[in-house]
Amino acid sequence: xxxxxxxxxxxxxxxxxxxxxxxxxxxxxxxxxxxxxxxxxxxxxxxxxxxxxxxxxxxxxxxxxxxxxxxxxxxxxxxxxxxxxxxxxxxxxxxxxxxxxxxxxxxxxxxxxxxxxxxxxxxxxxxxxxxxxxxxxxxxxxxxxxxxxxxxxxxxxxxxxxxxxxxxxxxxxxxxxxxxxxxxxxxxxxxxxxxxxxxxxxxxxxxxxxxxxxxxxxxxxxxxxxxxxxxxxxxxxxxxxxxxx
Ligand code: PGA
Numbered sequence: 001x002x003x004x005x006x007x008x009x010x011x012x013x014x015x016x017x018x019x020x021x022x023x024x025x026x027x028x029x030x031x032x033x034x035x036x037x038x039x040x041x042x043x044x045x046x047x048x049x050x051x052x053x054x055x056x057x058x059x060x061x062x063x064x065x066x067x068x069x070x071x072x073x074x075x076x077x078x079x080x081x082x083x084x085x086x087x088x089x090x091x092x093x094x095x096x097x098x099x100x101x102x103x104x105x106x107x108x109x110x111x112x113x114x115x116x117x118x119x120x121x122x123x124x125x126x127x128x129x130x131x132x133x134x135x136x137x138x139x140x141x142x143x144x145x146x147x148x149x150x151x152x153x154x155x156x157x158x159x160x161x162x163x164x165x166x167x168x169x170x171x172x173x174x175x176x177x178x179x180x181x182x183x184x185x186x187x188x189x190x191x192x193x194x195x196x197x198x199x200x201x202x203x204x205x206x207x208x209x210x211x212x213x214x215x216x217x218x219x220x221x222x223x224x225x226x227x228x229x230x231x232x233x234x235x236x237x238x239x240x241x242x243x244x245x
Pocket of ligand 1: 011229
């Protein structure tokens with residue numbers, strides 16, 4: 001049982017077409033009548049192609065929309081295939097995920113992530129900043145060093161952090177069904193919070209209706225970044241409901 005303000009962020013990754021928006025009404029209806037909706041925030045981060053239609057659909061609801069990445073340049077430019085934070089803002093995004101491990105694996109460096117975060121804040125987007133260690137780093141017992149580095153380089157020279165939310169996502173738990181041991185997760189979240197006082201810290205990686213009972217008992221987590229399970233409205237609603245039960 002929790003009585004804290006919690007975030008539920010849906011990361012749809014490269015999934016979904018216009019017809020996927022049909023399932024949103026279930027979540028809208030649920031959330032409108034949910035007794036704890038004042039203590040929770042739902043944010044959908046669909047692929048860029050769905051930001052506009054989704055934000056139109058969610059306009060008169062208490063659910064917000066975000067993007068999954070952005071280019072670091074604030075002005076238009078010859079960057080084929082890229083979209084910057086201003087463009088995302090202009091089609092209805094209020095948030096953007098930056099530093100997701102799937103992007104880091106494709107070569108996104110801490111330095112680039114820092115530039116992206118700065119550009120997003122400049123465009124008045126709120127940032128969901130992802131950090132997390134790989135399986136190999138975990139085995140080597142260097143998780144704290146890795147997180148420290150990701151945090152200090154990613155947030156370099158960013159003084160005002162009030163529009164940043166951190167999502168701790170161990171790479172080895174994303175899409176694998178594995179989650180960290182409760183004690184370990186509590187300690188890692190505390191470590192992140194001690195370094196960044198007053199920042200909200202979410203957990204992400206295989207969050208689902210089955211493991212939410214275990215996760216919700218970890219008192220310092222401020223919400224969840226949910227991939228796979230967020231594409232299924234029933235599972236997504238179940239996660240939210242169970243968090244408060
Ligand atoms: P998952 O993804 O819930 O499918 O593990 C989480 C994420 O990558 O943000």
